[in-house]
Amino acid sequence: MRSNTFIILGSVFCLALAGRAYASDDTLRQTAGHEKASIAFDGNRKVFLLQTDNSSYAFGLASNGLFVNLHWGGKLKDVNDVPEPWETHHFHQPHGFTHGQYGRYEYPANTRGFFLEPCLKIEKPDQLVNLKMAYDSHKIEGDRLEVVLKAANEPLYVTLHYRVYPEFDLIDRWVEVQNRGTEKVVIENIKSAVWYVPHTQKYRLTHMAGNWGAEWLVRRELLEQGEKVLESRNGISGHHHVPFFALDQDGLATEKSGTVWFGTLQWSGNWKMIVEQDPNDQVHVSGGYNDYDFALELAPGESHATPVFTAGFTRGGFGEASRLLHRYQRKHLYPKNRLDVEVPLVFNTYSALPNWREGGVNEASVMSLIAPAAEAGFEAFIIDAGWQTAIGDWTVHPTNFPRGLKPVSDEVHRNGMKFGLWIEPERITRQAKLFKEKPEWLFSNDGGSVMLNLARSDVLEYVYLEMAKLLRDHGVDYLKLDFNRYFGIAEIPERRTLNTKYVLNFYELFDRLVKEFPNVFFENCASGAGRPDLKMDTYFARINRSDIQSPLDSLFLHEGFTYLHPTYMAGGGSNMGGPGRSAPFQFSAFIGMMGWGSMGLPIHKMKAEELAQIKRHGELFKSIRHVTCRGETHRLASIRENPYAAFEYVLPDKSEALLFLFAHGLRHNQRVPNILLEALDPEARYAVTIHGAPDDRQKAGRVVSGRALMEAGVLVDLSGDYDSRILYFTRSK
Template sequence: MAIFSLPERKAWVLRTQHADYVIGVDASGALQHLYWGEPLSISDDIPSTAGQHAWIWEPEEGNSREECMPWGRRNFAEPGLKVDFADQTRDVVLTFDEADIEGNTLRIVLKDVLKSLQVTVCYRVIDIFDVIERSVDVKNTGMGPVNIEQVMSAIWHLPVYPSYRLTYLTGHWGAETQLRRELLHEGKKVIEARRGITGHNNNPFFAVDFGEATEETGLVYFGGLAFSGHWKIVAERTPYQTLQIAAGIHDFDFRWRLEAGESFVSPVCVGGFTNQGFGDASRKLHGYQQQHVLRGSGQLRPILYNSWEATSFDVNETNQKELAAKAARLGVERFVVDDGWFGQRDHDKAGLGDWVVNKIKFPQGLGPLIDEVTSLGMDFGIWVEPEMVNPDSDLYRQHPDWVYHFPDRPRTEGRNQLVLNLAREDVQAFVYNAVDELLSTYAISFIKWDMNRYFSEPGWPGAPVGRDREIWVRHVNALYDIWRRLQEKHPHVQFESCAGGGGRVDMGIMRYADQFWTSDNTDALDRLRIQWGYSHAYTAKSMVCWVTETVNYMNGRQIPLKFRFHSAMMGTLGIGMNLNHLTEAEMEEAAGYIAQYKTIRPIVQEGLCYRLSPPEQSDLTSVQYVAKDGQEAVVFVFRHAQHFGHPALPVRPRGLAPSARYRNVATGEVRSGQGWMSRGILLRLTGDYDSAMIRLVQDESNTYESK
């Protein structure tokens, strides 16, 4: 059983394959965290709910470890819930009311001791991946309104330990998901987004260890928030050697009004545990996402070609057909037309919001191009940015009130555009209908949904009383609802989440997205670091990686085609370069890499990821993928620059069956899995930007006998 209660202790054990998570009700009725870690043998192993040592100036019950710690009494840590009642009371004291277990879900109902407020804390156990989903439902059971000022999806309490280290992902546009690790000292470490979307600067992922874990060893607590808007994660270390991680919607500029009988349900926060290091933590998250979160998880992602870098806004039927013919020659499976196909969209200063086909560029609509693409054996995709509008557009001229703004204040533009107010029902209807009409009119199989600016002047003139600061959540919920309805009506259409690169990557939009545009930076060397960080939090199947020009616009460095392809083959492969620039020899070489990728695609997209050598520690980066049945492994190795004539260091695979025989497909050499892992693979990688892809396949002959 994944969840069982201990009535005599008034406690509950949430048991996964390799961990126990234990909570209980203390003498005051508060729901307390008791334990999280390796499985306990007997109920007597479970700690008591009695308070710990009380320090002068601290509460008598010691350092509170409440599961849903409200702002009230003498709770001084980051609150899980802060509300303002109609009579201006801002104190909340939650006590246990009832509990319900249904399958792998536990719901515990808490009620305020004096006010008509009910909080249901929900736990869902995904035992095979040692993961727990948490959320809270706050309900106003009284007559007057209640304002929620802060609500956290989860507060995770870690074991008492003298040292804590936080792993997180940071960066900026063009440098998303950069891995950071730092020791936590007394106080708060906050990673956050308060710009309306998930953001390029931080990502809602965390991992905590005790300063000792490696890729393969050590206790690691990990998780992430499933929300695509205004969020924060607070790691708060006290002077008493305790640490809590609070994760949820950001309280900055946020307020949610609950009228009598109304409820507010928080986003889901995921938490997990492993005793086998950061690599195992990532593989658990990847497996959880593939089986329980990622849309279309049972389907392999097609190889796509996107025409943006070839034609930019100068897209038209003729040049797209020419590119489609060349893409088909390479073995591409999906052809995507990017920005510039609609309205008066000849540059980024006009046309957003006018989602009608430009008849100068496509005199007969998109039909002839789509027919040509499908006749070449590819399906057809298209770029949209429906949450945005250019002031120079018919839509804005008709509905200038549809954007976020404050009356009598300037409307600051970003990329010459403004953000449509999805909190408004008429705007929601417009966005849904515009995309629905496009999908209903044409045989489109793929939508690249972009979002190229943060929010500013987040006003909602005409909002219902007390609801103007709900836009941070209402926008995201409306977006989810639009995607859900579109997908129910057009189930064959796959969706890519893009926001100027990796600005909207999280497990919230992942429930509706088939894949993510990882970064606008397609420099193959930079991407090794972006993808390395990304792999800590998200499955490779969701990560779109493009092969682009020989000289990349980001850094101006010249990188060989092989290195560029190998870098992009570590996720969902895409091609973005101008195919008109390729020689016949390069076309043939590119077609060969695409054919190779098709043979390894199931392993990369659905296998187990092992990070072997990080890009920042040496001139060698290596990442491995192992098929879930262990029959085959693929290792990618990249040498950035050779120095002093030194040979490349050996690459030591992981995750192979020790006694099974594996054959190197390129050389024919056969060793046991243990032999490959212990001796490693020595490659001849020389000069700058050299790379290799190694395939190890279980030999049909019998396994080695153990001795």
């Protein structure tokens, strides 16, 4: 017989072993028949164990009939190692609040006696809905687990979904809620999951925050009792926070080592993560839809699945956490037909033809850029804003392009480049025909532009037909999607349900477009990084780090960007300086080469030597981009902490590697220390080629072992401001 009596510390472990009913062979067979099953179930104890290559996640039924989290962290041997509910941290409230006994509910609903953030709350006027979600059934299929919970006093069923990715040490979680009653159910708060870290030392939170033009900024802070809210309530998933968290113990983790729990929410609309340290110092993270001005309505028989909340555990520090997410993204999210396609070097007209509002984008001006762009080595030519009749009328401007876009598209293709267009289909201006013809399609009419209500099925169909026609009729190979406003407060009756339906229809739109036009490159630009979430990677091959691409700022942007996204997706415009700054061309070009290279300068007005410089750097990018596209990212030195930054990219077979070095603000006689490379083959020997060095002594490479590069490192002579190098390592045969 088990005892929940409080025991003196020295006796706890012995009593736990004595009071435990070990899983039988029959029980452990419920693991989907895999030789190395990722999911096990102990029927005697009602305990689930989810196993990855290097971590374990476990939860089970407590004595009050509710599921509680039992472990998330280092790998356990088997289900017998999973602790009992009373062995994990819990708190006991006095005065008989039985629901407050356990503080690690696997999916806490709003119920009496529970005082932390709930994951589910039903709305009924002037009535507290006391939701006690009891275990109903479960199903294990391969790497997937479904656990069905039934509300004791409501016709509501909630299915907890888990998908395990053993090789990436990641777990996807989401819930599906179903109304099995005869009346409509209104949900005012629903989260995808809550994650509990071990009740040990202090925890440090790492997240990305910022603003338009200053996205992806890495922020770190030690947690104290209370809540830290990360959220977006502007209708899209950025610019002010990125839906990502990482926790490490006592702030001791580094890029290379340390235990890190991390996660990201795959949702492109309003979202919220709450990082909470309770009165007993238990830390947990809940995340899902933002409950700000929110409602989810379920008709009788209707069900709804929440966004996926992906999380993982590693002992390899922040760097390995990022690489696990990158591997997962590459295998399970990124468009499969783009995986091994070389990213084209992009030319964009926006900065070259800045007066687009005054007709500066026309057939003659665009034609003048095509030949110089092709001669300079660009492989994709994108017409940005100005080709359209109006924002909202996605027809070719009859005055600026009297022959349409076909002559321009043909000329781009004749010059060996892909042809691309910019579009912003979710927004219209007052000059657009739809503004007068379809007022019922609009919302947020509070300025010079208005939003189309994509939550409506007729608007979805209209936008799809317009975009599909545009792609078909003009030979478009590349489409840059933009979005330059926030939702605001929609003055429509369905305001609270708008954002969820809108984003789901947005996904349906691009599901259809990507399937119908599999050879088109789609770029995600929402006024820069307005949609920075991982879900967007399922449709878009490229994502903008920011509208602002000052080279120095880009070093900060790129560091945060690579916490979540692979470097080969990193896009954005290109300029040579920034606010009050002017940087050398090489510094800017080398930063661009770490991602998806692009430029938008007035190339038709450049001198021959400037064009030659662009072409030379473009050829270098093409010769090394296979490493940044297929290699893994290692952040070796941060510009946040040093007057220099170092990024390394290594192919999976360790045959080639790139080291990018940037310096700014080095004092007199201050030098960059030896940079220790990572993930090379220690027994192999590597030839080194140096790009960007001012003299032959630095350019001369030598053959050195991988072990030496990782243990002794490389010394590169950088100095002053805006200095940069690229070191290219190739394994000798």
